[in-house]
Structure formats: structure tokens, C-alpha cells
Amino acid sequence: MSTSIVSTIVHILKNRIQQGARSRTQKAGLFALISFLFLLAKYPNRAIGTRPRPDLDGITWKGMPLIGNTYALIKNRNRFLESIVENFEKVDRDIMSTTMLGLGRIIAINDPVLLEHILKTNFENYEKGYILNSILSQILGNGIFNSDGALWKMHRKTASHVFSTKIYRALIDGAFTTHSTQLCAVLDRAAKEGRPVDLQALFLRLTLDAFAKLSFGLEIDSLGKDGKDPFGSAFDYAVVETDERFMNPLWRVTEHLSSKADKMKSAVKVVDKYAYEAIQARRKETPEEAKERQGAGAREDLLDLFMKWRDEDGRALNDTELRDVFINFIIAGRDTTAQALSWMYYEVMKCPAVEKNIWREVDQLGKPTYEMLTKDMRYSTAVFMEALRLYPPVPRNLKTAVADDVLPNGTQVKAGDRIMFSTYAIGRNKAVWGPQAPEFLPERWFEGNNIEIEKGLLTNSTPSNDHVWAKVRKESQYKFSSFNAGPRICLGQTFATLEALTVINMISSRFQFKLVPGQGAPEPVPSLTLPMKNPLMVHVIPRK
């Protein structure tokens, strides 16, 4: 319906109201109709509340009256990431403007140059913002993922002290190896009993145990227990439900009308219990007990550091604030690495040449050490990076512009616009990664290999001797953005890589995995991270 027709109808109706006396109901009905038609005229192809943006005409994805692109985005919710990739390919551009109820104008970008501008060059202008904060705060509170400005700086600065080479060495000798050994025992048992296992669930248990111990001194021991993992189940539920809010502008109402609000509350309560127990236990600890826990190196964990923090008035963090630290770091430390390992092993199981190369590498190495993981496990590092490129555990992100800005390609951004970028889509963008972008090719990570590589081309070379394997390519943070980039780059990048390499070293030297037939290709479930929808069922076969 064209704007001028609607305006004429509105005009006629207005006159009619003024002309004759009407009953109250009639007046209300007419008023509602006029308001509706007025809105229709004002928002003919974009969501209510958004401004017309003729400057974005060339990149705008035309929407429906009043709701803009809301329906199209919700319709694709279950394959949202794939649809981003497809839409960018369809328009053959790396920028797109849409509007959505609740989120307003969203400018989606798919280009490392634009990403660098948002994440680094004009970093101060793009914040997480109010909408993101209100959606995430029930689970993440005001933790590092959900904060901006001074609060974010406090979290970042305090936490950064935990990530040092000294700690990494201790972790490889301790938690990483201990938990990987425990995982090997679980796999051993499954192999002996001929019982398939869910590899994704096991990786999640391993990373939860390792990170809870390291960060908050918690002994969750989910790997050692059979049956349900109460923390993991509650946490997963809360993360998936939280993500759903992005696609539902009325989530506050609909959650209350269904049983979701109560279920969400219960899930958060379960998660909180772990956090508060750890905090209480630490508050009760005597100086002698603290000394014993920290060991000879007086190593402080995350909880120690955040409990020691004081603002300029000497105020310490309260229990709720410490709880937020816990939850934010658990999502960072548990889900991401476990999901990356799950997607990686899925790809490895599909490609015997890659599997063989990993074996060649790990079979000539002994027990993991810091030097070995950082220098000698180059092929495995490439395999892990390749999995992160195609399956980034934080697959998309949203920022809000604080003030007007102009992107390097000339696109105008107005204050309040949202910028959406999907690391998943950038990782599959052929203009960025070459024609073989959608393929799993660890070889692309080696210097000297151009993008036209053949799968398994290097199968017959020997990883540690061949010059081709000499150095893993260091890509720009904006091209390979799976760990984010700029001032908010992932704090746990080295932690995650070393943990994953320890796991790969220890399990691939002892076991081969084979996909249980008939389960189909894994699909990601829409979430804040990138879990597989179904269990990743594998047969475990001892190698030696």
C-alpha cells in the first residue's frame, strides 16, 4: 500500500470523526484504525521505531510494513548462521542493513576491514549497550561479557593477571593433564565395554572441571560422575533460552505467559548455588588454608584476585558481583573450548588424512609440556585453528553505536544503530578465505601454502621434519576473528589453545574415534555459543 493512499485514508477518517458525534466505542475503534494506518504510512517497509535511512538504500534488505525484517529473521532462527552466510552470498556484498522489532536498525558486516574499524579503530564508539545488557543480565549479571566503560576495564584489568606463562606451565603440568588423564580413563572404559560415548558431553565436562578448579577452586568433578551433570544442564538451558530473546522482541511478556520464566529462574538458581558456595567457602578460609591452596608459588586464582580488588574508595566486590565474575568466566572457559574440540573431532573423523597427520605428530611426542605444545604440535594447532575458523564458538556479536560515524566504505552509521558481525560468516566468506573457504583444510594454516590447496596434499610429509610444516601462519585478528579482536580480544586465547592441545595430545595418541552411523551431520543449536544440537556419538577404538 503506497504511503500517499494511506495518508489520504487517514485524512478522510479524521474528517469523519470531527464531523459527527460517535459513540465512545466507535471513536476508540476509529482512533485505533487511524493510529494503525498512520503507523503503516510511517513505517511502510521497516520496523516501528526506526528512522528512514535513504542513505542506506543501496544496502537495505527490504522489509515488511511495521515489522521490517523481523519475520524473515525469526523464520530462519533455527538456521540463523547459515542464513547469514547465504544472504551475504545472495546480495554479493559484505554489508547489509535490516530492521527488527526490539533491536531497531541493524547493519550487518562481513568484511575484516569494517570489523577492524568497529573493534579497534573506533572501539570507543561501539559498545555492548543497553539492549544486550538487558537480555543477558539475568544470566551474566554485570560481568565482563556484558559490561562497557569503567566496569569492563575493571574486569579486564583484574582478570588479566591470571593469564601468564607461569600459570600456563602450571596448568599443563597440573589441571590440563590431570583432567585429560581422567578423560582417557572414561574413554578406556567405554572402549573396553564397546559402549559409544557422547564426545561433546565429555569435552564439556572436562573443560568445566578444569576451569571451575582453576578459577574458583571448585571441585565439580563432573567427569568422574556418571549420569546427569546438574550444573551443565542448568547452564546450557539458561544460555540457549537467553539467546532466544534476541529473536523475540516481546520476550519479557511471553516468558511470563509460558513456563519459561520459572524454568529460567530455576536454572539460574542452580548455577548461582555453585558460585555462592565457592564464594562463601573462600570467605571462610583462614590465611593458612589460603597459603596451602595457593602452593609454593603463592598462585592466586580468579576468585582471589577479584576478592582483593578495591575501588578508589576502598570498596570491595560483593557476593553478587563475584557471582557475575564466576558465570562469565565459566561460559568463557567451559563452553567455547569444549565446542571447538567437538567440531574439530567431527571434522577429523571425516578426514582420515588429517587424522593420520595428527597421529604422526602426537606419536613422536611424550607427555605434554609448555614447550612441546607451543613449538612441536604445529599440525594439531592448525587443525584446531581450522575448526575455530569454520565453527567459531562465539558465532555472532552485536554492538551499538554511541555516536554517528562513517565506516571505511563510506556507510553512515547513526547513534543507536546496531552493528552485527558473524565470525561464522566471515570464516566462510570466499572473498576473505578463498574459493575453498567452506572446506576444512588445516593445510591452509602453513606458510608457503596458497589458498588453492588440495585436501590431504601434505599427507605424505612428516610434520616435524618437512619445511612446509615449519610455521603456523599468523592471520590478522580481523580476518581470523574467532577470538574477537582489538581491545576486547579474548583473554583466554592461549589458555584455550594450550588446553585443547593437551587434550588432543593425550587422547589422539591413545584413541581413534569413529562416528556412530546414522546420526547425520551435526547442526548447531541457536545459542550464545555454538553447541551441537544432538550428542556427538562416537565409538572409541584403542590405538595401542
Ligand code: HEM
Ligand atoms: C576456543 C576457545 C575460545 C574462543 C573461541 C573464545 C572466543 C572469545 C570471543 C569471540 C570473545 C569476545 C566475546 C564478546 O565480546 O562478546 C571472547 C572474550 C573473552 N574470552 Fe574467550 N574464547 C575462548 C576461550 C576462552 C577461555 C578458555 C577463557 C578463559 C580462560 C576466555 C576468556 C575470555 C574473556 C575473559 C573474554 C572477555 C574479554 C573482554 O570483553 O574484554 N575465553 N572470547
